[in-house]
Amino acid sequence: MTARNETPVGQVADAVTGNWVDRRAPAWTRPYLRLSRADRPIGTWLLLLPCWWGVLLAAAATEPRWFDLWIIAGCGIGAVLMRGAGCTWNDITDRGIDGSVARTRSRPIPSGAVTVTQALIWMALQCLVALAILLSFNSAAILLGFAALIPVAIYPFAKRFTWWPQVFLGLAFNWGALLAWTAHTGSLGLAPFMLYLAGIAWTLFYDTIYAHQDVEDDALIGVKSTARLFGENSKPWLRGFLIASVVLMAVAIILALPPEAGILAMVLAIAGAWGFGWHLVWQLGQLDTGDNATCLRLFRSNRDAGLIAALFLALAALV
Known part of the structure; x- marks a missing residue:
């Protein structure tokens, strides 16, 4: 029998x-679940949260519908599946690199x-x-779903x-903001595009923190990243x-919410952006780019940052 404190066979680092x-x-x-x-x-959360932002902002801008519950749930299931498929594809293409990096050589391939x-x-x-799941949405959202395969x-x-x-990564991981908005409204606009850009900036923030774990190995094998590019100047x-x-x-919230949405909805939605931002400020204060454990802990904490924005957008949609 395996001892309680023994590392499970095949566990990824x-x-x-x-x-x-x-x-x-x-x-x-287990090998397939680890592959996904x-x-x-945390990666599933980071893929899912922009989807929730999109549908909740759309609901606050128009009005909530019962179908939004399916969009929220469908995006949840879809995030698990597409994050899994994307990670599988990533590991197929990176199989030569992963074997040379301490953190990734224990991956299934x-x-x-x-x-x-x-894996294929x-x-x-x-x-x-x-x-x-995608085929249950409207035609515009379905087209966006297929287009998402390009950045992936x-x-x-x-x-x-x-x-x-x-x-x-930001282009791929935040596509759900566009898709979920469109699943609710049937069309795109400037507001969801601004929300999409907000998500890309967020991805640059959290994934640069994440990439600092691998800077030494990446330098040895010639893999590029913003963590290597910025180096000691990462914090600015x-x-x-x-x-x-x-x-x-x-800006996305201001563009999306019409006057008839009411001042309370606007205040709640902006408070979500503000609370989200303060969580990132906290992360930046805690960051030590030379401490891998801290980088991983702060990277994982971005689930909570994204949930703050989602919670306040939900409240804005319901008032």
């Missing part, structure tokens, strides 16, 4: 300690727990289930040709991304 995949999932499913990062749920063919089949299955496909290669791969850049994210979110 940066997984949450004691996560449900390592402790409770059937043994044969089910043992590290470089460790040999899953073959590339098995697993990715396809996740995409097919996500497609079934490009992102794993970005660190090979640009110092700004976090921009490509992060402060700029923080300000941009909060300002763009506030």
Whole structure:
């Protein structure tokens, strides 16, 4: 028997300690669930939260509908599936790099727990289930869903040709703000686009923090990142991304909410952007880019930052 304090077989290095995949999932499913990062749920939250921002801001700008509950739930399921498919694709394309980085060499493909063919089949299955959910939305949202595959496909290669791969991650991870807004309204506009840009700035903030864990290994193998680009000057850049994210979110709210929405809805929505921003300020105050454990802890705390904005947008939609 495995001792209680023994590391579970196949556990990935940066997984949450004691996560449900390592402790409770059937043994044969674990390599695939690890491939989808089910043992590290923060990425699913970071993909999901812009979706919730989009639908909740749209509901506050018009009026809530019962179908919004399905958009919220559908985006939740879709985020799990598409984050899983995206991570699978990322690990397929990065299998040569991951084996050279201490934090990633324990992932299923470089460790040999899953073959590339098995990973491709697993990715396809996740995409097919996500497609079934997407087809329940309106035609404009469906088209946006297919368009989202472009930044998802490009992102794993970005660190090979640009110092700004976090921009490509932001393009992919915040697409849900556009899709969920459109699922509610049937069309796009300037407000959701500003919300999308706010999410991209947020991604630059949190993923630069995350990338500081790998700067030494990335330098050795020639992988580019904003963490390597900024180096010791990361904090001023992060402060700029923080300000941009909060300002763009506030602009999106002001553009979205008509006068008839009422002053209370506006105040609540802006308070969400403000609270979101203060959480990022707290993160910046705690940050030590040379401490990997702190970088990972602060990166994971962005779930709470995004939930603050979502909560206040929900309240604004309901008043």
